[in-house]
Amino acid sequence: MNKRLIAAVSGAALAPAFVVVLAGAASAHGYINSPPSRQAQCAQRTVQCGDIKYEPQSVEGPKGLRSCSGGNARFAELDNDALGWRATPVGRTATFRWTFTAAHRTSNWQYYIGNTLLKEVSGNDAQPPSTVSHTVNLGNVSGRQKLLAVWNIADTTNAFYACVDLQVG
Template sequence: MTIHSNGCYLLSRRRLAPTSRAKNCADGAVQNCGQIQWEPQSTEGPKGFPDSGPADGKLCSAGLAQFAELDDQRGGAWPATQLSSGQSYTFRWHLTAPHSTTDFKYYITQQGWDPNAPLTRSALELTPFLTVPLNGSRPANDVAHQGTVPDRTGRHMILAVWTISDTANAFYQCSDVTF
């Protein structure tokens, strides 16, 4: 197995996060995940979201075929982090190799999205509810971003995007949440 040392993942429930699909696979909380179980930090794809980046339906895998299992909604069977509408929340990342960073942005699905359909731009609020600018600085290995989650009810998805400033890529992590 290959472990890339240049990526990231949202941390497990024990440390808040919310837990990403990739981390759930790496922790064994979800089975039949393919390669992502050994490479939860490797969801790296083209930057520029939402104007460019991975194609619709392939956002959770960062457009990488070897991680396509992350794009499968599994009929809502992914573990979900419980949140309350409008609550303050600490989003935590573990970066296996911090990079010069443009920013971290957090997007959430619109009320009424179809949680059984592949994640698309049209399902997301395309204005991030939290942006953490780093302006080219290099973050620590473990970072935390305090923000307020939007008002929602039911099951939703948070797409977190870590944009690297000195490459053409960004890292994409999807986390299932319920309100």
């Protein structure tokens, strides 16, 4: 009987710790809201989209992908370049502002045009504040471009993805 009581008390004592760990992992979300990313355009109803309009912060997938949807079939419309995305006019540099609805410890942020990594910003394994901005040199590209931004999480195998359509020049 004592072994059962000890097991029950131990389980009850550890349960809150498991809830905190699981909630922390599941609640981290973020996206670029300025210039408006594709999911921000969906949320603002600038472009007609599916479920992403209700949760623009939820484009999460395994690290290392190069898709706007983060490999999430539920948000596949973000990968469709013909959907009518509005491109924001910018010069040779642009500042991207992330909004976090629940922060997660960060490895880094990465910014790509095509397969070219334009900038990587260390997250110092820390939780970001509710907003973070990065200024990115866009190099020698011009015209309409799709920039992929990736927020790599420090303590999971996942990342958050955001594509921003730009008119550079």
